[in-house]
Amino acid sequence: MSVLVDDDTRVVVQGITGGEGKFHTRQMVEYGTNVVAGTSPGKGGQEMDGIPVYDTVEGAVEAEDADASVVFVPPAFAADALFEALDTSLDLVVAITEGIPAQDMSRVKRAEEETDTYLVGPNCPGVITPGESKLGILPGNIFSDGNVGLISRSGTLTYQVVDNLTERGLGQSTAIGIGGDPIIGTDFVDALSLFDEDPDTDAIVMCGEIGGEDEEEAAAFIDEHVSTPVVGFIAGRTAPPGKRMGHAGAIVSGSGTGTAQSKIDALSAAGVPVGDTPEEVADAVADLL
């Protein structure tokens, strides 16, 4: 078992004929993802490595029965691609694209709230259920099958933590990269409840970072609602206020909100052990299991 994606997930790749789309479609297929279609406006009727390409998401869904999409469309056109995906009532939309304007995402988020679709991202590495399926750009070889659910705002930090887990023999049920932007679809709270309801996830790791108050909200939610044990990690303890640390969302405001310390305190108060290093995160998970 897993959350969001598994062997049966039928994937359409939006932007399949672009450089990124093509490269990562091949990687996904190699990993075992069931990529059933791609879209690229104006290229309907063509094929990419034998995968049929459609002009519209609706066309791909009707012909190939896709239930999830991965979006590699460039930032200027990404919001449009996300509206199209949301209007097609897919179960899951994973937005990899980095650099979508915040006001575009505000409108996309507004549209997402009216649907039952899980939107993951944008600016994220994707979702993977080890051994079954991956939607996105995560390097499949570092993951292993197991019972730890992982939620993270950052790509390479996810890989680092997974590496530490895998090395200790702690496999993953599903890993969800929720993305480093200020406005995202699925947040910590959504992902925590998915994992908490999954009978095969026995521990959850959440990797947060400076900026916003999502980790604080997650801490309150864990305290009230989550029975699966959770281990935390927060990046950006040494970040100065007012400087954006790479991710658009990773910034401590001038008034001091969004600091690592406030997130660590909130998680600790909710009984969540917070590792000082990725290694300590793996240690804490091993202790819990």
Add this chain to the structure above:
Amino acid sequence: MKLHEYQAKDVFADAGIPVPDSALATTVEEAVEAAGSIGYPVAVKAQVQVGGRGKAGGIELADDEDELREAADAILGMDLKGYRVDRVLIEEAVDFVNELYVGVTMDRGEGRPVAMASTRGGVNIEEVAAEDPDAIAREHVDPAFGMHPYQARKAVYDAGVPRDVARDVSSVLATLYDLWAEKDGADAEINPLMITGDGEVVAADAVFNVDDDALFRHPDLAEMEEEAAEDDLEAKANEYGFDYVRLEGNVGIIGNGAGLVMTTLDLVDHYGGAPANFLDIGGGAKAERVTNALDMVFSDPNVDAVVFNIFGGITRGDEVAEGINAALEAFDEIPKPVVVRLAGTNAAEGMEILNTDLVTVESTLEDAVKRAVSYAEEVDA
């Protein structure tokens, strides 16, 4: 991207928001000429993008030419919180009876825009927000519809703005929202929005920050982007296309991916060192980017040792290793010790390729950081 006050005021004035009469000056003589045509008294305002300019001595009032010469001479060329002042705005001094605040920003928690109004203008609004949140009236806007006129009125009435100017203030807030939405603002603020003795409403200061990710569709604003008034190293990073933040320590840090680089900084601190910078070289690090990144970190005089931490997803370890070798072989002597840790895609191949005469190789993040911290301590001692 942050606009200067004078640029933001031009944008606001074009949209119909009243601003004081003003002119830009880069020399004392230009300032005198500007003040002559505006008429005394005038304010002399340093055009640098830092908060609290007034307290730091970057804003002075001048009643006549002598005072103006003195003020302009003092402010032009001064160092204001690390930024050199190379231009001042000479502005009609507004005779006000009241100072308000209006602003628009994205509430990231709600994922929606929020319009704000307060009667507590003229002071640091973030402090007001922290001490007395109820002093700021807030209206969240549905991005599908934009702000309805009633919402601007509601914010203004809720804030307790005097009734005789409420209509004009809500019209300024409505205009500010439309500007923010049209030009992909991140933050738009008028603080203070002054009310004169005659009941006129005037934007005495102007803040307009544009969403960097949306600059591609606003070429007019992109043109206003500063020619490197900031730190030289940050300008260099811009040129190379790196996400870079300079810090105070002596351990230089290069890595891929924002979260992992931040974590590397934190670990340097955790193991007793002090990070000198944040430098994210991004995905698919090719040899040229590796060379540029090393060049950046080596040119920071504070740096005593460097940790290079790459976790490859798309980025391939062997490519990074070749880039590091090539970059370092170009030196007769390696300027500062470099510790490299590669993981992920083709990491093993990369570790084998690395020239261990030039770099120290470590296999875990923790060990790499500890090693770099101890190198930096040795140099420092």
